[in-house]
Amino acid sequence: MxxxxxxxxxxxxxxxxxxxxxxxxxxxxxxxxxxxxxxxxxxxxxxxxxxxxxxxxxxxxxxxxxxxxxxxxxxxxxxxxxxxxxxxxxxxxxxxxxxxxxxxxxxxxxxxxxxxxxxxxxxxxxxxxxxxALGPDPADESFTRDDFDSVTRGRRKQIKAILQEQSSLAGIGNAYSDEILHAARTSPVALAAALDGAALDGVFDAMLLTVRGAIAARRGIPIAELKAAKVAAMRVHGRTGEPCPVCGDEVRDVRFASTTAQYCPTCQTGGALL
CATH class of the missing domain: 3.20.190.10 (MutM-like, N-terminal)
Known part of the structure; x- marks a missing residue:
């Protein structure tokens, strides 16, 4: 997508x-x-x-x-x-x-x-x-931590689902939500309400770095080659069975609700398999 x-x-x-x-x-x-x-x-x-x-x-x-x-x-x-x-x-x-x-x-x-x-x-x-119905866009320079907090704090909804929810945060889908949560060392099934301030800081910082960094990295690539460039840049999304580039553990796949997620147990769930 x-x-x-x-x-x-x-x-x-x-x-x-x-x-x-x-x-x-x-x-x-x-x-x-x-x-x-x-x-x-x-x-x-x-x-x-x-x-x-x-x-x-x-x-x-x-x-x-x-x-x-x-x-x-x-x-x-x-x-x-x-x-x-x-x-x-x-x-x-x-x-x-x-x-x-x-x-x-x-x-x-x-x-x-x-x-x-x-x-x-x-x-x-x-x-x-x-x-x-779009929510605030993390790629926009006007996007603030207050924008992020307004759609995450206290919500009893999985953080991955919030990242993908267009009425909360515009533009992020399944692939980049996996990449954001891997960079933030956060479980995709964690409820936003269960994340403390430090964990939310990590997700916020990872989201800005991942989305804005990907835009910068894709500029200048012909549109016919963009899909391949996106796939090549993924660290965990679509990498089930491959080694995590951070710790070497095996990237795993989990299905829940109406979506799937790829994650690293060592980096994101304390070693637990979802």
Whole structure:
């Protein structure tokens, strides 16, 4: 699932290439991807792009009149071409394609078995319910410890679930929540209310370092290579059975509620297997 570091880099990449460009074509290939049926995708043809920014895990393309907001969902991605060329045979299918007056083209793709990509033609990004419900964003320089405390202190909810809860903290998903908790030496199943001040300090510091560090590390990487770069950078997420890079213990996997977590018993649970 794309998370804030990869979505941020995609937004910056697109901002450099399409800001100031006019949309001359909008082809909706999969009708289920469009969530604002009363405003067809073709309605943005003739619009000029004013800018591109990230809202949590969404990309908001500002137009001369309104916005196109893209929810990447679980398997969505952007594929850029400077001129129309056939996609590689193993490329995920395009659900919508935007063409620009300089010949550039964005294909919005989805690699899943079900359609998770969502397109919204709206007057304001806040017209998209998921964007309106977003909590504070740890990648934002204005994010404070008070913001963090307001969504964690006293809550009888697992800290991993809070990190992934978009209405509490915008942009973090399953992968980076695992990485944050490993860096903070905190169990993924620990309740936030059970963590003392020092433990919460550790999670807060690890969250800022992990999210902001990943954004900095991904900048300059072509969007076609971002997924591979994310996977390569993971220390515990997706590493079940491999040695922990900190202590050498075996990385374990635990399933609970509706999610999974990878963790190091030595680093995070005092040696206990979850």
């Amino acid at each position: 794309p998370e804030s570091p990869e979505v941020q880099v995609q937004a910056e990449f697109l901002a450099e290439r399409i800001s100031g460009r006019e949309i001359v074509g909008a082809d909706l290939i999969e009708f289920r991807a469009l969530k604002t049926r009363q405003r067809p995708l073709t309605s943005i043809v003739g619009e000029r792009v004013r800018g591109v920014r990230r809202c949590g895990k969404h990309i908001a393309v500002e137009l001369s009149s309104g916005y196109l907001v893209i929810s990447l969902g679980r398997h969505g991605w952007a594929r850029w071409s400077d001129e129309h060329v056939d996609a590689p045979a193993d490329a995920p299918p395009a659900l919508a394609v935007l063409t620009f007056d300089d010949g550039g083209e964005i294909a919005w793709t989805d690699a899943g078995d079900w359609v998770s990509l969502g397109l919204f033609v709206v007057d304001d990004p806040l017209d998209v319910p998921a964007v309106a």
